[in-house]
Amino acid sequence: MSLLIQNGRIVTASDDFVGDVLVEGEVIAAMGPKLAKPAGADVIDASGKFVFPGFIDPHVHIYLPFMGTFAKDTYATASRAALVGGTTTLIEMCCPARGDDPLEAFELWKSKGAESACDYTFHMGISRFDETTEAAIREIAARGVTSLKVFLAYKGAFGIDDGELFQTLKLAKELGLIVTAHCENETLVSELQRRLLSEGKTGPEWHEPSRPPQVEAEGVHHLMTFAEMTGAHVYCVHTSCREALEAVQQAQLRGVQAWVETVIPYLVVDKTYAERPNFEGAKYVMSPPLRDVKHQPVLWNALRSRLVSTVATDHAPFDFHGQKEMGRDDFTKIPNGIPSVEDRINLLYTYGVCRGRIDLPTLVDAASTQAAKLFGLYPRKGTIAVGSDADLVVYDPAYRGKISAQTQQMAVDYSAFEGWDLEGRPTIVTVRGQIQVCDGKFVGNLGSGQFLARPATHF
Ligand code: URP
Ligand code: ZN
Ligand code: ZN
Ligand code: ZN
Numbered sequence: 039m040s041l042l043i044q045n046g047r048i049v050t051a052s053d054d055f056v057g058d059v060l061v062e063g064e065v066i067a068a069m070g071p072k073l074a075k076p077a078g079a080d081v082i083d084a085s086g087k088f089v090f091p092g093f094i095d096p097h098v099h100i101y102l103p104f105m106g107t108f109a110k111d112t113y114a115t116a117s118r119a120a121l122v123g124g125t126t127t128l129i130e131m132c133c134p135a136r137g138d139d140p141l142e143a144f145e146l147w148k149s150k151g152a153e154s155a156c157d158y159t160f161h162m163g164i165s166r167f168d169e170t171t172e173a174a175i176r177e178i179a180a181r182g183v184t185s186l187k188v189f190l191a192y193k194g195a196f197g198i199d200d201g202e203l204f205q206t207l208k209l210a211k212e213l214g215l216i217v218t219a220h221c222e223n224e225t226l227v228s229e230l231q232r233r234l235l236s237e238g239k240t241g242p243e244w245h246e247p248s249r250p251p252q253v254e255a256e257g258v259h260h261l262m263t264f265a266e267m268t269g270a271h272v273y274c275v276h277t278s279c280r281e282a283l284e285a286v287q288q289a290q291l292r293g294v295q296a297w298v299e300t301v302i303p304y305l306v307v308d309k310t311y312a313e314r315p316n317f318e319g320a321k322y323v324m325s326p327p328l329r330d331v332k333h334q335p336v337l338w339n340a341l342r343s344r345l346v347s348t349v350a351t352d353h354a355p356f357d358f359h360g361q362k363e364m365g366r367d368d369f370t371k372i373p374n375g376i377p378s379v380e381d382r383i384n385l386l387y388t389y390g391v392c393r394g395r396i397d398l399p400t401l402v403d404a405a406s407t408q409a410a411k412l413f414g415l416y417p418r419k420g421t422i423a424v425g426s427d428a429d430l431v432v433y434d435p436a437y438r439g440k441i442s443a444q445t446q447q448m449a450v451d452y453s454a455f456e457g458w459d460l461e462g463r464p465t466i467v468t469v470r471g472q473i474q475v476c477d478g479k480f481v482g483n484l485g486s487g488q489f490l491a492r493p494a495t496h497f
Pocket of ligand 4: 131352354
């Protein structure tokens with residue numbers, strides 16, 4: 039099976055040229071100008087289109103028991119949505135509850151991936167560290183999951199205490215695992231929530247004031263100090279504001295090995311969305327919260343300068359009806375999350391590249407290459423190079439359309455970006471040489487995605 043993609047503008051994190059890509063089987067066999075067509079090869083004309091490496095979303099939730107309910111997607115719906123949006127690899131947070139057995143949880147999450155059309159892997163959530171945890175982490179790392187996730191928030195649910203954080207980081211350092219972290223000070227969150235509720239402030243517009251930038255920055259500073267004391271490599275997920283970025287930057291100057299992720303909602307929507315009347319603001323409740331609009335240019339600038347390494351989604355889909363509504367009388371009960379796995383690349387392209395905020399190589403770097411490098415997938419994923427997996431996105435910048443819940447693949451009853459204009463979209467998407475999207479529609483096979491075992495690289 040060979041596939042020749044001709045005359046596309048091939049864009050990686052470091053290259054930008056017009057040429058052809060030849061796929062043989064599951065991998066890229068050649069690239070360059072005017073490649074000869076092997077007998078029997080299928081040909082795709084990519085004239086006037088971009089050819090990107092398959093995008094990697096390093097922070098999604100698919101199977102997620104959370105806040106008294108379950109996130110709506112399955113791997114069938116989420117991988118379809120991801121692929122239509124140009125994402126070919128998902129890294130899901132495996133989020134066991136505090137009492138769960140880590141190995142059983144890992145196998146449960148992994149079993150859900152069997153119906154995926156994308157390739158996939160996990161960050162292993164550590165919600166408890168006791169005398170059994172070290173052996174479990176060693177075993178899970180040996181099975182190819184070489185990144186961990188800790189929550190410094192969600193008191194009483196996923197959150198771990200400082201002793202557990204220290205033990206986790208110490209072991210991660212020994213094993214060369216990177217530790218991803220949700221950084222917010224959980225005590226401040228619960229005290230501020232209590233104060234606001236006692237003042238009768240119960241609507242979704244009070245979610246942001248219950249977790250202001252200082253609360254996030256304190257969580258980041260806290261993680262940085264623990265990373266400094268243990269030497270562990272850390273990755274701050276869903277970073278939303280200037281104060282948190284500054285806390286990372288200061289730690290980096292002290293020698294802490296730390297990386298920053300932001301997520302697409304923070305780049306394009308702000309806290310006024312969560313202030314919308316008739317409880318519509320609940321659609322925009324996630325943690326850390328959407329911020330004042332003044333943080334948006336800071337995040338775009340940090341992306342351009344590479345202080346922010348990756349743009350993920352933190353895809354966490356809860357219906358407006360029946361799920362977000364659980365918090366109608368109390369914002370602390372609104373399931374947190376904004377679905378966006380389908381929209382990330384189109385939003386980054388339209389509202390980033392087309393508006394002059396970032397260039398194309400920065401888009402590729404932040405949405406694919408950096409995640410591959412940080413999480414042990416490079417150069418198999420994250421670039422277009424001979425020998426790399428043939429995960430390719432042929433992207434049409436002439437497409438014009440709108441985002442709508444009516445037409446989306448995500449299994450959720452609203453879009454946070456309803457009616458927004460798009461100025462491009464993927465037309466063809468391949469995963470290891472197989473065409474999964476054609477003319478913007480999913481045509482692939484559920485279950486064809488592979489679990490990606492990864493080596494440890496963060497020593
Ligand atoms: O609001 C969010 N972010 N929901 C998903 C869980 C998490 O904190 O990542
Ligand atoms: Zn989080
Ligand atoms: Zn602290
Ligand atoms: Zn998350």
